[in-house]
Amino acid sequence: MKTPSSPKKITWIIGMIAGFLGIIGHYVDVQILSEHNYILLLVGFLVLAAGTTFRDL
Template sequence: MKAPSAPKQITWMIGLICGISGIIGHYANVPVLTEYNYPLLLIGFIALAAGTTFRGM
């Protein structure tokens, strides 16, 4: 089994922005973010997991 690789900066930024938006939507009443807080967290986690699993992402 290969060791995980570091994701590209753009993949990391997308995952981070989606994750932070999901957390903000959970704790603050921002209409769009509150409605989609769990999908945003899921997208952020999947982006980071895919970026570390596959090379060149």
């Protein structure tokens, strides 16, 4: 099993923004964010997971 690597800065920023928007959409009634809050959280998690799994992402 390969050791995880740190994601590039842009990958980390995109994952954090998606996750943060998902959390905001869950607790605050913002129409577009509230409709897709779980998808945004999933995308944020997957981006961060892919960033640590693949070295050049």
